[in-house]
Every structure is written in structure tokens, then in C-alpha cells.
């Protein structure tokens with residue numbers, strides 16, 4: 483699952499928003515960066 487983060491307001495932006503328009507739905511900034519799910523995403527099975 484990909485997710486983006488706004489460089490301006492630091493809100494997390496879902497991938498579905500980016501499909502329509504590359505823009506932050508919160509503040510309208512156009513500078514987003516991808517956040518990798520490196521932050522310990524542990525799924526216990």
C-alpha cells in the first residue's frame with residue numbers, strides 16, 4: 483500500500499487522491515513525497 487505525505491502540512495494522503503490530482507487535499511500543496519512503509523509494519527499471522 484502506497485501512501486503519500488504532504489511536505490507542507492504533513493498530512494497523510496491516500497493513494498486514491500493522487501490518482502485524480504497530484505495535490506494535497508488538505509492544504510492544496512503540490513509537493514508530496516512517498517512514504518515507504520518502513521515504519522515497522524508488522525502483520526501477525
Ligand SMILES: [Zn+2]
Pocket residue numbers: 488489490491492493506507508509510511
Ligand atoms: Zn498539505
